Amino acid sequence: MSDVPGDLKFLSSHEWARVESDGTITIGISDHAQDLLGDIVFVELPEVGQSVDAENDTAIVESVKAASDIYSPLSGEVIEVNSLLEDQPEIINSSPYEDGWFFKLTPSDMGELDNLLSPEDYSAVCED
Amino acid sequence: MNKTSLHNAHIQLGAKMVNFSNWEMPISYSSLIEEHNAVRNAAGIFDVSHMSVFDFDDGDQIAFFEKIFANDIKKIYKDDKAIYGALLNEEGGILDDLIIYHANNKFRLVSNCSTREQNRQWFEKHAVEFGVKVIERSDMGVLAIQGPNALKKILEIKEIDAQVNSLQSFECMFEGDKLYARTGYTGEDGLELIVPTQDIDHLWNQALELGCAPIGLGARDTLRLEAGLNLYGNDMTINNHPYESNLGWTIDMSNQNRKFIGKDALLSIDQSKSQKIVGIILQDKGVLRSGYEITHEQGKGMVLSGSYSPTLQSSIGLARVDQGFQENGKVMIRNKVLNIDFVSPRFLRKGKI
Numbered sequence: 371m372s373d374v375p376g377d378l379k380f381l382s383s384h385e386w387a388r389v390e391s392d393g394t395i396t397i398g399i400s401d402h403a404q405d406l407l408g409d410i411v412f413v414e415l416p417e418v419g420q421s422v423d424a425e426n427d428t429a430i431v432e433s434v435k436a437a438s439d440i441y442s443p444l445s446g447e448v449i450e451v452n453s454l455l456e457d458q459p460e461i462i463n464s465s466p467y468e469d470g471w472f473f474k475l476t477p478s479d480m481g482e483l484d485n486l487l488s489p490e491d492y493s494a495v496c497e498d
Numbered sequence: 499m500n501k502t503s504l505h506n507a508h509i510q511l512g513a514k515m516v517n518f519s520n521w522e523m524p525i526s527y528s529s530l531i532e533e534h535n536a537v538r539n540a541a542g543i544f545d546v547s548h549m550s551v552f553d554f555d556d557g558d559q560i561a562f563f564e565k566i567f568a569n570d571i572k573k574i575y576k577d578d579k580a581i582y583g584a585l586l587n588e589e590g591g592i593l594d595d596l597i598i599y600h601a602n603n604k605f606r607l608v609s610n611c612s613t614r615e616q617n618r619q620w621f622e623k624h625a626v627e628f629g630v631k632v633i634e635r636s637d638m639g640v641l642a643i644q645g646p647n648a649l650k651k652i653l654e655i656k657e658i659d660a661q662v663n664s665l666q667s668f669e670c671m672f673e674g675d676k677l678y679a680r681t682g683y684t685g686e687d688g689l690e691l692i693v694p695t696q697d698i699d700h701l702w703n704q705a706l707e708l709g710c711a712p713i714g715l716g717a718r719d720t721l722r723l724e725a726g727l728n729l730y731g732n733d734m735t736i737n738n739h740p741y742e743s744n745l746g747w748t749i750d751m752s753n754q755n756r757k758f759i760g761k762d763a764l765l766s767i768d769q770s771k772s773q774k775i776v777g778i779i780l781q782d783k784g785v786l787r788s789g790y791e792i793t794h795e796q797g798k799g800m801v802l803s804g805s806y807s808p809t810l811q812s813s814i815g816l817a818r819v820d821q822g823f824q825e826n827g828k829v830m831i832r833n834k835v836l837n838i839d840f841v842s843p844r845f846l847r848k849g850k851i
Contacts, residue, residue: 408514408526408529408530408716409529409530409531409806411785411806411813412783412784412785412806412813414784414832430832432784432785432806433530434530434531434716434720434805434806434808435525435530435716435805436787437785437787456783
């Protein structure tokens, strides 16, 4: 059974978004996603300053087996990327919700949060 | 979907199962990289019972294989040995790659799983004129135990004849209906055991108890890629001839009187102009994948197999490219041009860089 923290919102494609206290959004992939992918060996992140649209491919994660697109749960401007992933992409496997975050953005429409799945609904998606 | 006799054992070990040519097979049990390293550093066991096994009876089997097999069966027919080679159609296209084993005056053949039906029909069609009986052994399973410690582990399994210890590379022996061969698909030492399914459970459990790690198809793919071994369907298909598939060494034309299927077509190929399969190593960050386009000073090509190499800790691949390549080239990955080195497809020799 994979871990699904209660303070996050999810896309059914397994990305999570966390609203930080300063109103920015941190984005990563779920424990279930890292388990499906297996050993992660490379991540291609967006550029800082880049505008991203909700549910558009924004990053790429490569496991030994395959490459997968990562979709941004929200629209906004990328303000920081996790540079740790460049040399240690495997931390996504070991810490998908903390050290293995992908990027942070300033959201352009907080209303988009309502389109995302609650932890309970996301857990149900994973069990299907 | 087809299942091997070890299906429940895989589930109990927590394997992730995938559909591989309509067989539900374990892709990994824990971490693909850990499984890969277990085979490079110690010993691992694979259930590859999805592979097709054929036996042959009666008739002139040597003449039969001389006709359908592009390598020359006469290299092994007096010995207890195995031979690797290709099955070609009249146009020289590769129908499959396979290993023919010969011991105790019997032939046994192992070919790929996706080509089972095609091969059975092909064998039966051509067996008629030689009076050979083709016996599909769907009651057989295949285990591979591979790694530097594989032989040591195998010798501790009571049910396996200790004489396997004296088998040299590509030698094989029967023990009843069980065939043991010093062959593999990992670039490591070890054996492949082609045995009745009723014996598989027990051998599998003993190997695990002795510390062999269960290895899924994911690590099997990275291991064979590091060893520079082709995967049928990926690196070569019916639309490729052996010379552009790194299999020229398996084409035996030494007996001028031998008329094997595909020979005339191969003789008309100008090998100096054929594309070649070459090893590639990505010099930048990223992962090579099948289908990526390659360029070099004098031509172009395409990635056939690409992955991350746990041993080299960088991305490697096999590519089919125009001749005239030097040491370096470029690969296009998602609209970015990245640098590759061209190397021998055998990234590792005896498991070492």
